[in-house]
Amino acid sequence: MPDRSLDGFATRKLQALERRELRRSLAGTEKIDGRRVRSQGRELLSFAGNDYLGLSHRPEVVEASLAATRRYGTGAGASRLITGNHPLYAALEARLASLKDTEDAVVFGSGYLTNVGVIPLLAGEADLIVMDESCHSCLLAGAALSGAKVVHFNHNDPAAAAAVLAAERSRHRHCLLLTEGVFSMEGDLAPLPELGELAGRFDAWLMTDDAHGLGVVGDGRGSSFAFDEPVDLPVQMGTLSKAAGCYGGYICASHQVCELIRNRARSFGFSTGLPPGTVAAAAAALEIIATERDLVALPVARARSFAAALALKPAQSAIVPLVLGPAARAVEAGSALREAGFLVAAIRPPTVPAGTSRLRFAFSAEHSERDVRELTAAVRPILDGR
Numbered sequence: 001m002p003d004r005s006l007d008g009f010a011t012r013k014l015q016a017l018e019r020r021e022l023r024r025s026l027a028g029t030e031k032i033d034g035r036r037v038r039s040q041g042r043e044l045l046s047f048a049g050n051d052y053l054g055l056s057h058r059p060e061v062v063e064a065s066l067a068a069t070r071r072y073g074t075g076a077g078a079s080r081l082i083t084g085n086h087p088l089y090a091a092l093e094a095r096l097a098s099l100k101d102t103e104d105a106v107v108f109g110s111g112y113l114t115n116v117g118v119i120p121l122l123a124g125e126a127d128l129i130v131m132d133e134s135c136h137s138c139l140l141a142g143a144a145l146s147g148a149k150v151v152h153f154n155h156n157d158p159a160a161a162a163a164v165l166a167a168e169r170s171r172h173r174h175c176l177l178l179t180e181g182v183f184s185m186e187g188d189l190a191p192l193p194e195l196g197e198l199a200g201r202f203d204a205w206l207m208t209d210d211a212h213g214l215g216v217v218g219d220g221r222g223s224s225f226a227f228d229e230p231v232d233l234p235v236q237m238g239t240l241s242k243a244a245g246c247y248g249g250y251i252c253a254s255h256q257v258c259e260l261i262r263n264r265a266r267s268f269g270f271s272t273g274l275p276p277g278t279v280a281a282a283a284a285a286l287e288i289i290a291t292e293r294d295l296v297a298l299p300v301a302r303a304r305s306f307a308a309a310l311a312l313k314p315a316q317s318a319i320v321p322l323v324l325g326p327a328a329r330a331v332e333a334g335s336a337l338r339e340a341g342f343l344v345a346a347i348r349p350p351t352v353p354a355g356t357s358r359l360r361f362a363f364s365a366e367h368s369e370r371d372v373r374e375l376t377a378a379v380r381p382i383l384d385g386r
């Protein structure tokens with residue numbers, strides 16, 4: 001008799017992951033400050049977080065969170081459509097719209113909730129979604145939920161996107177062209193001017209996920225400002241959980257699009273509003289991002305020195321990947337760096353395609369040039385042995 005129990009099912013699934021070097025485990029990790037963490041009894045210099053500006057520890061941001069929590073309590077208590085829309089949201093959304101130069105903005109519970117709520121609202125069964133093959137899991141989840149026909153194009157290849165659009169566009173009602181602004185596992189910028197031109201030519205709506213662009217590229221305003229001319233982008237998604245150091249997701253768009261989202265996006269209406277402290281902290285963080293140009297320039301500067309010292313491709317964001325191939329190699333390299341005192345993420349499938357497992361280095365304004373030099377020295381042997 002095969003074992004049909006739930007635990008038996010879970011055990012077999014876990015064993016299969018283990019055989020492929022894909023089992024993950026949660027390590028208790030305590031942040032000491034913007035650059036150091038304590039994990040499994042060791043203090044490590046971390047290049048594994050997305051708190052690119054160290055704002056999760058900035059006194060003004062922490063104070064804003066505490067003051068709002070004292071005043072409004074720890075939880076929103078209901079969906080924003082019912083009673084969870086505490087007064088801090090309007091200021092946060094106004095600040096987002098002003099930073100991105102859009103008419104309006106709407107804040108969700110998280111970036112993941114934003115994508116799974118908005119994509120199915122903008123595309124349905126009669127429609128087409130054309131998306132970069134390296135798009136994040138929550139963009140895939142949103143696309144799958146939409147019921148639209150989904151076609152992927154080669155990473156950052158506008159000619160490939162054009163070929164898909166030429167073949168498919170005329171058979172569908174609306175078309176959503178989806179990309180990340182800064183790719184989370186590659187660290188490169190999407191060719192937004194070219195994709196914008198394609199969107200115009202093929203009557204498609206261009207939407208970016210700029211989770212890793214806000215606070216880092218385009219003077220902190222994100223990837224739509226990282227090119228010579230600002231790119232016309234009708235739907236810009238992002239998160240408050242990375243460079244802003246808080247939590248929550250957002251869409252910056254026209255007033256009509258934001259109003260539609262407030263009315264109809266399910267993960268907006270059927271999920272509780274963010275804790276007031278989080279909303280206040282995010283507004284304080286955005287104020288810093290909008291005004292402190294020198295701070296905002298640091299993560300990319302650090303990533304550039306690291307990439308240059310190791311003769312890797314010039315960094316375009318705070319993220320530098322080092323592709324090693326097999327999952328086991330990435331895990332071994334991550335362990336070797338941990339032995340040397342550095343915390344670096346080893347990224348394996350399904351986050352990246354099989355055979356492209358990698359180390360992902362994420363740089364922060366809190367890292368000094370000396371931190372970067374020490375990391376470089378520890379990474380060199382891995383690079384030489386590749």
Ligand SMILES: *Cc1c(COP(=O)(O)O)cnc(C)c1O
Nearest residue numbers: 110111112136184211239241248
């Ligand atoms: C982190 C991330 C998200 C999800 O954002 P959360 O606010 O953490 O849920 C979405 N898209 C990309 C590209 C990301 O890297």
